Amino acid sequence: MNTAALLPASAAASAGTAPRRLRDATTEPRLVRWLLVGVALAFLTLFLFVPLGLVFAEAFKKGADVYLAAITDPDALSAVRLTLIAAGISVPLNLAFGVAAAWCIAKFDFRGKNVLLTLIDLPFSVSPVIAGLIYVLVFGLQGWFGEWLRDHDLKVIFALPGIVLATVFVTFPFVAREIIPLMQAQGTDEEEAARVLGASGWQIFRRVTLPNIKWALLYGVILCNARAMGEFGAVSVVSGHIRGLTNTMPLHIEIVYNEYQFAAAFAVASLLAGLALVTLALKFVVEQRVKAQRRVPGRTGA
Amino acid sequence: MALVIEPAVILSRTLLRRHSVLPGFDLALGFTLLYLSFVVLIPLSAAFLKTFTMTWPAFVDAVASPRVMASYRLSFGASFAAALLNALFGLVVAWVLVRYDFPARRFVDALVDLPFALPTAVAGIALTALYSRNGWIGEHLPFRVSFTPVGVFVALTFIGLPFVVRTLQPVLEDLHKELEEAAATLGANRWQTFTRVLLPILTPALLTGFALAFARALGEYGSVIFIAGNMPMVSEITPLLIITKLEQYDYTGATAIAVVMLVTAFVLLLAVNGLQAWARRRQGL
Numbered sequence: 001m002n003t004a005a006l007l008p009a010s011a012a013a014s015a016g017t018a019p020r021r022l023r024d025a026t027t028e029p030r031l032v033r034w035l036l037v038g039v040a041l042a043f044l045t046l047f048l049f050v051p052l053g054l055v056f057a058e059a060f061k062k063g064a065d066v067y068l069a070a071i072t073d074p075d076a077l078s079a080v081r082l083t084l085i086a087a088g089i090s091v092p093l094n095l096a097f098g099v100a101a102a103w104c105i106a107k108f109d110f111r112g113k114n115v116l117l118t119l120i121d122l123p124f125s126v127s128p129v130i131a132g133l134i135y136v137l138v139f140g141l142q143g144w145f146g147e148w149l150r151d152h153d154l155k156v157i158f159a160l161p162g163i164v165l166a167t168v169f170v171t172f173p174f175v176a177r178e179i180i181p182l183m184q185a186q187g188t189d190e191e192e193a194a195r196v197l198g199a200s201g202w203q204i205f206r207r208v209t210l211p212n213i214k215w216a217l218l219y220g221v222i223l224c225n226a227r228a229m230g231e232f233g234a235v236s237v238v239s240g241h242i243r244g245l246t247n248t249m250p251l252h253i254e255i256v257y258n259e260y261q262f263a264a265a266f267a268v269a270s271l272l273a274g275l276a277l278v279t280l281a282l283k284f285v286v287e288q289r290v291k292a293q294r295r296v297p298g299r300t301g302a
Numbered sequence: 303m304a305l306v307i308e309p310a311v312i313l314s315r316t317l318l319r320r321h322s323v324l325p326g327f328d329l330a331l332g333f334t335l336l337y338l339s340f341v342v343l344i345p346l347s348a349a350f351l352k353t354f355t356m357t358w359p360a361f362v363d364a365v366a367s368p369r370v371m372a373s374y375r376l377s378f379g380a381s382f383a384a385a386l387l388n389a390l391f392g393l394v395v396a397w398v399l400v401r402y403d404f405p406a407r408r409f410v411d412a413l414v415d416l417p418f419a420l421p422t423a424v425a426g427i428a429l430t431a432l433y434s435r436n437g438w439i440g441e442h443l444p445f446r447v448s449f450t451p452v453g454v455f456v457a458l459t460f461i462g463l464p465f466v467v468r469t470l471q472p473v474l475e476d477l478h479k480e481l482e483e484a485a486a487t488l489g490a491n492r493w494q495t496f497t498r499v500l501l502p503i504l505t506p507a508l509l510t511g512f513a514l515a516f517a518r519a520l521g522e523y524g525s526v527i528f529i530a531g532n533m534p535m536v537s538e539i540t541p542l543l544i545i546t547k548l549e550q551y552d553y554t555g556a557t558a559i560a561v562v563m564l565v566t567a568f569v570l571l572l573a574v575n576g577l578q579a580w581a582r583r584r585q586g587l
Binding site: 204 | 316317319320322323324325327329330333334337338341342345346348349391394395397398399402404408410413414415416417418419420422423424425427428432438439456459460479482483486487517521522523524541542545548553556560563564568570575
């Protein structure tokens with residue numbers, strides 16, 4: 001921008017060339033710019049905005065009564081309850097794991113650190129269907145612990161524990177991978193100073209580390225929660241689709257949709273789409289805070 | 303090696319490269335390893351161990367029957383095409399979001415992550431309705447999309463969309479303007495600057511984004527099954543085949559296919575790690 005301001009004045013005055021040729025040499029002609037913006041927006045509209053809009057349009061197509069009836073249906077309500085319970089258990093578990101993993105990876109130097117980092121990311125490259133399958137192999141009737149579980153009258157597969165396990169697996173890396181890079185960038189100086197001043201481990205974490213990472217931590221939890229509430233493939237394998245009992249919201253949508261109750265399916269879908277929008281809004285706010293936090297404590301960050 | 307039988311200090315004695323005054327290493331790493339093993343490693347190993355109980359011919363039969371081969375062709379083909387489309391348009395979107403100013407730019411930027419946040423089942427039914435014969439988009443198209451392999455491609459494009467954009471954005475933001483000024487000073491036009499100067503710098507990130515989108519698309523299930531029609535040999539993706547086998551109580555058959563997909567996913571993961579290392583070296587130069 002500033003080079004643009006400098007160049008034309010002198011060039012135009014001396015050579016007298018047509019002013020339209022004199023633009024910033026590091027950007028494109030206006031026409032190209034608008035063309036590219038147009039292409040990008042057209043692509044995003046086609047693949048993102050229209051599908052999102054359609055969810056809400058279809059949900060309210062048959063009126064507010066049908067919408068309300070669909071989301072207050074007992075099966076729908078029990079699906080909402082199960083989704084909240086499953087996310088309520090798996091998100092805190094992965095939060096605890098993420099903090100522990102980030103503490104050893106970011107604050108200590110040990111052998112096999114890179115292997116550990118790769119292993120933490122592993123669940124992201126596993127198909128959700130396979131995530132469900134492996135728990136069936138371990139806890140299913142034919143699986144390793146199948147008989148033992150049956151003899152003790154415990155159910156994991158086709159019950160809440162299986163749903164929670166599958167959800168934990170697919171949301172496994174979210175919190176860890178948000179805070180590890182930040183904690184690595186922040187180093188150990190502040191924690192070491194706290195240690196020298198006599199703080200205990202818990203005090204160091206709560207008073208020094210936590211304030212430094214709180215926004216990134218929240219960001220990870222938000223993403224983790226969104227995925228936990230929306231997971232379909234993995235939960236589908238382990239749930240058994242028992243209505244009113246082991247159906248989460250995404251599974252309820254599938255069943256209602258396959259019964260051609262499209263308005264009802266889109267009504268429940270609109271709740272999850274609303275959750276996605278709230279997630280994106282929170283993410284936007286938190287991202288600004290994380291950027292601000294990256295710039296702070298005495299670091300010459302770019 | 304370590305004959306000291308005191309579990310609490312074994313981790314730090316054997317693993318730590320450098321002594322640290324900070325507490326909590328043993329506890330944190332112990333918990334991390336335990337949780338990782340129970341949630342991820344042991345269950346994943348179950349898939350491999352189950353497959354080892356099969357004879358080789360039975361394994362080949364399970365993973366290379368005509369119906370499974372057809373599903374590989376569809377899954378790999380549609381994932382590749384979708385990742386390619388995302389690489390192309392993702393580059394345009396990332397470029398526009400970083401470099402140009404237009405109304406609602408930050409709003410659009412925030413919404414790019416929608417496929418990450420929107421549950422796949424919701425995306426699936428929305429895309430199906432949109433591209434069906436009487437849908438908002440489907441009614442204007444001369445060919446069918448919903449319930450055909452093209453539908454699979456559309457769904458996989460949707461879910462892979464953010465990967466290329468989000469891997470390219472930070473690299474584009476970090477580009478030094480001096481490079482382009484130097485190119486312009488030396489007489490390059492914008493297109494030459496882009497293809498000869500900028501594109502080589504962006505290539506590692508572009509390939510990483512492509513590989514991530516491809517890997518995600520290969521394993522995708524929720525958004526695809528609604529729009530695919532799921533006809534054997536025609537529009538049946540590999541993850542669906544695993545579910546089908548499970549529902550027929552063919553656990554070994556399902557697991558064998560799962561192992562093939564897992565190995566593919568691990569190879570892709572290694573490729574992505576390699577690409578990122580390459581990108582870091584590039585940026586370090």
